[in-house]
Amino acid sequence: MPPRILIAQDETDHGRITCDAFLDFIHQSSMRCSVVLPTGNTPLPFYAELRAHQGKIDFSFLQLDEYMGCAPHSETLFSKWIAREVLDPLHITDRFTFNSAADPSEEVARIRAHMSSFPTIDLVVLGIGQNGHIGLLEPGTDFNCAASLVEMAESTWDANCAYWGQDIPRSAVTLGFQELRKARQTFMLALGVSKAEALYRAFYGDVTPECPASYLQTMNNVTIIADRGALSLFPI
Numbered sequence: 001m002p003p004r005i006l007i008a009q010d011e012t013d014h015g016r017i018t019c020d021a022f023l024d025f026i027h028q029s030s031m032r033c034s035v036v037l038p039t040g041n042t043p044l045p046f047y048a049e050l051r052a053h054q055g056k057i058d059f060s061f062l063q064l065d066e067y068m069g070c071a072p073h074s075e076t077l078f079s080k081w082i083a084r085e086v087l088d089p090l091h092i093t094d095r096f097t098f099n100s101a102a103d104p105s106e107e108v109a110r111i112r113a114h115m116s117s118f119p120t121i122d123l124v125v126l127g128i129g130q131n132g133h134i135g136l137l138e139p140g141t142d143f144n145c146a147a148s149l150v151e152m153a154e155s156t157w158d159a160n161c162a163y164w165g166q167d168i169p170r171s172a173v174t175l176g177f178q179e180l181r182k183a184r185q186t187f188m189l190a191l192g193v194s195k196a197e198a199l200y201r202a203f204y205g206d207v208t209p210e211c212p213a214s215y216l217q218t219m220n221n222v223t224i225i226a227d228r229g230a231l232s233l234f235p236i
Contacts, residue, residue: 015045033122065174066098132211145176190230200233
């Protein structure tokens, strides 16, 4: 099934459109939805819009990825970031987060066990890296993988260091394709011409582990929410 495409005029519009689509999905469900949310710059306008709905929305949060080897108090933790931006302001209490300080193999086993209890995930929201990565699933990752300990590609690590203004761990845990394929609905968010090539490869290139996001071509109920820069290579 071809993806639905929602076109934003700018970052503010992108945040509003994404928030509206998110709220529509949540409110259509008669039960609390399970939701995977990403970190990074792209979803910030969406989260700003979502914070205005404090007290009017509830969902069950599932973490997408996390650095390994950080102290529990570290402000660079993805779990701390998503809490500050979304979960705390909305008073979301049902949260499954990853333990950066745990033994990696034990933490992967814990994540896999927890995620196996979900026959489906209601909504997965993703961004895309310039090399086509999603979460921290880098090019070359087996499409059959479950949640795993991974090493970030140099470009991903550089981007993360630039974001935080300091070095961060190179290893991380991330949900795998086995978990992401459980999504009943997937939102792909993209902003800017720097994401145009990766977004085009994801939906018009070969379905290949060399572009992890291309797995979305095998999924139903995918919505792309992007500005015209990110969609500049699409035939629309």
